[in-house]
Amino acid sequence: MSVLEKLFNPAARGSTVKREMLAGLTSFMAMCYLIFVVPSMLADAGMPKDSAVASTIWVTIIATLVMGVWAKFPVGVAPGLGITAFFAYYVCGPAGYSWQTGLGAVFISGIVFLLLTVTRIRQLIINAVPMDLKFAIVVGIGAFIAFIGMKSCGIVAADPATFVTLGNLGNPQTLLSVVGIFLIGGLMALRVRGAMIIGILVITVAGIVLGVTPLPQGQIFSTSLPMPTETFMQMDIKGALHHGLISIIFTLTMVDLFDNMGVLIGLSQKAGFIREDGHIENLDKALITDSMATMASAALGATTATSYLESAAGVAEGGRTGLTAVTIAFLFFLALFFSPLVGMVPAYATAPVLIIVGAMMMQEVGRISFKDFTVALPAFLTIISMPLTFNIATGFGFGFVSWVGIKALSGRFKDLNIVMLCIAICFVINFALRLP
Numbered sequence: 001m002s003v004l005e006k007l008f009n010p011a012a013r014g015s016t017v018k019r020e021m022l023a024g025l026t027s028f029m030a031m032c033y034l035i036f037v038v039p040s041m042l043a044d045a046g047m048p049k050d051s052a053v054a055s056t057i058w059v060t061i062i063a064t065l066v067m068g069v070w071a072k073f074p075v076g077v078a079p080g081l082g083i084t085a086f087f088a089y090y091v092c093g094p095a096g097y098s099w100q101t102g103l104g105a106v107f108i109s110g111i112v113f114l115l116l117t118v119t120r121i122r123q124l125i126i127n128a129v130p131m132d133l134k135f136a137i138v139v140g141i142g143a144f145i146a147f148i149g150m151k152s153c154g155i156v157a158a159d160p161a162t163f164v165t166l167g168n169l170g171n172p173q174t175l176l177s178v179v180g181i182f183l184i185g186g187l188m189a190l191r192v193r194g195a196m197i198i199g200i201l202v203i204t205v206a207g208i209v210l211g212v213t214p215l216p217q218g219q220i221f222s223t224s225l226p227m228p229t230e231t232f233m234q235m236d237i238k239g240a241l242h243h244g245l246i247s248i249i250f251t252l253t254m255v256d257l258f259d260n261m262g263v264l265i266g267l268s269q270k271a272g273f274i275r276e277d278g279h280i281e282n283l284d285k286a287l288i289t290d291s292m293a294t295m296a297s298a299a300l301g302a303t304t305a306t307s308y309l310e311s312a313a314g315v316a317e318g319g320r321t322g323l324t325a326v327t328i329a330f331l332f333f334l335a336l337f338f339s340p341l342v343g344m345v346p347a348y349a350t351a352p353v354l355i356i357v358g359a360m361m362m363q364e365v366g367r368i369s370f371k372d373f374t375v376a377l378p379a380f381l382t383i384i385s386m387p388l389t390f391n392i393a394t395g396f397g398f399g400f401v402s403w404v405g406i407k408a409l410s411g412r413f414k415d416l417n418i419v420m421l422c423i424a425i426c427f428v429i430n431f432a433l434r435l436p
Contacts (some may be wrong), residue, residue: 004323008072013272013320023074023319024327026197028155030310030350031328033077034060035335038302041084045092045099046299048230055228055301060332063293063305068325071285073307074315077293080306083252083270091248102248103231103298104240107251110294110304117287122257128419133399134265134274136379138364140386140395141266145309146358149385153177153351172212172347176203180352184369188356196317196353203349213346226336231301252304260290262392263307266361282315309392310350312357314332378403397427 004017039052056079063077091102116122129137150156150167154174159165167174180203187195207213240249264286268274273281280286285308293305314324365383370376382399386392404424407415 008321008323008326010321010323015318015320016325019318020074020321020323021327022197023314024318024324025314025331026200026317026353027074027076027308027311027314027319027324028328028331029197029200029345030313030353030421031060031308032332032335033347033350034078034081034308035332037081038079038084041088042099042302043080045088045102047099050226051228051230051232051301054226054336055227055297057261057332057336058228059293059297059300059302059305061329061336062296063289064325064332065329066277066293067286067289067307068322068329070322071282071284071289072322073264073267073273073286073289074271074294074319074321074324075286076263076312076314076325077290077305078308078309079297079302080304080308083304083306084302086252090156095248097248098236098239100234100236101239103235103301103303104237104302105249105252106239107235107295107298108240110252110291110298112249113257113291114288114293116257117291118407120284122261122287123283124419125257125261125423128417128423129265130375130403130415132368132375132379133382133403134269135364136382136399137262137396138266138269138361139368140383140399141262141309141312141380142358142361142364143383144358144386144390144392144395146314146355147390148309149177149351149358152347152354154348155351156422172205172210173346175188176207176210176212177348177351179203179206180349181355182320182357184352191260196313196356199352200349203352204345207346207349212348221337228301233299234301235298257393260287260306262396263309263311264311266309267307267311267394269313271320272314283420299397310354313350313353316357316360320363329335333355374403374412374415377425398429401427 001016006012008020010016010020037052038056042052043049060076060078067073067077068076082146087102087106091097091105092099154167154171155177156164157167169175180199182204183202184195185201187198204213208215264280264283268280290305290307297303302374327385368375368379370379378399379400382395385398386395389395400420401424404416404420407413
């Protein structure tokens with residue numbers, strides 16, 4: 001028995017070392033775009049670009065490694081896209097705060113996450129979520145993932161009259177994505193192992209051969225280890241407290257709490273971590289990991305770290321243990337030296353994976369009790385609002401508030417608990433803070 005088999009015991013979860021590593025590679029290929037997207041937004045917030053790149057990758061490496069070795073979840077952790085956009089284009093934009101003060105707010109929110117975790121309030125919240133709503137969260141995330149995939153490859157596009165419409169299917173990138181959907185779907189139907197990574201590599205190579213994706217120019221290998229020297233320990237905690245960024249800290253906390261919670265529930269369901277009683281194995285360690293990761297992220301110079309939706313690609317490929325996460329972390333470490341090569345994997349090559357994973361997560365819809373309208377309406381609002389508002393946490397809010405509201409109005413008070421009521425009130429407050 002190899003060292004990796006002793007450490008992670010993949011056989012106990014019906015997996016193998018090879019399959020776990022392949023799953024990690026698949027998740028990495030689906031996640032690697034963040035190396036370019038997140039630092040770009042951080043640079044728009046005023047951060048030095050090179051340090052933003054280094055801090056983003058180092059946060060991902062450290063947090064994902066801990067998630068794999070300690071929490072043993074097959075999930076990648078990195079600075080979140082939505083929260084980074086909020087940080088760059090609101091906190092450091094219209095709100096008028098410096099990126100140092102913004103990082104101070106991120107660090108404080110990480111402390112709040114940790115306190116909520118060690119006091120088991122976060123676990124209490126997750127365990128209080130009804131199973132029907134948990135299934136709806138999985139389905140909603142699947143719809144969200146598929147929508148992201150369709151948007152990134154151009155299958156759907158923005159439209160001023162109808163908001164979204166059919167994209168330009170004559171676009172070479174969109175056509176390659178459509179081919180990728182059928183290629184990966186066909187391979188999966190034939191039960192070919194590594195179908196997703198095969199599809200990503202084939203479409204990437206096809207794009208290069210056809211001239212759709214250019215080869216990287218200039219130096220493709222860095223001989224020195226990139227470090228976030230200009231952003232390390234630059235967070236201004238005192239400034240964040242002095243300016244009273246209560247609403248911003250509250251928003252950071254709420255979004256990450258329920259965004260991360262939604263991803264963990266969704267991926268845990270697909271990976272077989274949810275027991276029959278609804279409890280999730282190793283959840284405490286996973287939540288502590290992302291809490292500590294957020295504080296480390298602020299210290300290094302990046303935004304709130306969260307479990308990544310794209311990890312669903314690796315879970316769908318068979319990832320069931322922390323070895324998947326360790327593989328992701330190792331590949332991101334290599335990416336520090338080969339970032340130009342990582343950039344060769346275009347969005348249109350990973351988009352088919354997101355769409356197919358979304359379809360797989362949609363299977364849980366059959367487990368929702370739609371015949372009970374007090375379940376059907378909250379479940380529907382949870383599912384539909386995630387892709388339409390482009391926000392997992394908002395979908396959570398609609399689901400929780402409507403669940404409590406319709407159960408109370410129909411006199412079904414036995415289906416409610418104090419935790420659900422408190423969560424619904426928190427979301428109402430959060431929505432109120434967004435009012436002009």
